[in-house]
Amino acid sequence: MVQVRVLGIALDAARQHIVLLKPLFDDGGPARVLPIWIGTQEATSILIAISGEHAPRPLSHDLMTSMLHLLGAEVQQVEITRIDSGTFFAEITLSTPGGMRVVDARPSDAVALAVRVDAPIHVADDVLADAGIPAEMADLHAEEEQDEAKVDEFKRFLEDVDPEDFQG
Numbered sequence: 001m002v003q004v005r006v007l008g009i010a011l012d013a014a015r016q017h018i019v020l021l022k023p024l025f026d027d028g029g030p031a032r033v034l035p036i037w038i039g040t041q042e043a044t045s046i047l048i049a050i051s052g053e054h055a056p057r058p059l060s061h062d063l064m065t066s067m068l069h070l071l072g073a074e075v076q077q078v079e080i081t082r083i084d085s086g087t088f089f090a091e092i093t094l095s096t097p098g099g100m101r102v103v104d105a106r107p108s109d110a111v112a113l114a115v116r117v118d119a120p121i122h123v124a125d126d127v128l129a130d131a132g133i134p135a136e137m138a139d140l141h142a143e144e145e146q147d148e149a150k151v152d153e154f155k156r157f158l159e160d161v162d163p164e165d166f167q168g
Helices: 040-050 060-070 107-117 125-131 141-160
Strands: 002-011 017-023 032-038 074-084 087-096 099-105 121-123
Touching: 002 032, 002 040, 017 040, 017 107, 017 121, 032 040, 032 107, 032 125, 040 060, 040 107, 060 107, 074 107, 074 125, 087 107, 099 107, 107 121, 121 125
Parallel strands: 074 121
Antiparallel strands: 002 017, 002 121, 017 032, 074 087, 087 099
């Protein structure tokens, strides 16, 4: 397992969101980054968490964090364990009053939770070797500005939304 950090959120050519995970430590080989395609809500949730911001109302991952806290559980680590036919798999290791528990999760949810609670994120060596890309391909400057604008737009939406807008 390789410990990684969230390098950022990017958009691919089809405007799909990607979370980029970069190893914390240089192993002497060529620098690699692991791109994982994720949904818009998960991308927004991760961006809000890594920027240190908070949504006006709890997002799903904030709710998960609160529930774990109330139940006396703590996220010990997140692992991206494998890739099968282009689908990534992850596990969240929890310390609970009943002992250690491992929960199957989508990588996007696992990463969004990990960045909220400052839990370490690990990627299996073979996943990074198979699906990693050269780090120089992960130029984020333009995508970061676009994503920051999307987060700002989403925050404005949350501030202005009225629950009555959703009544039938």
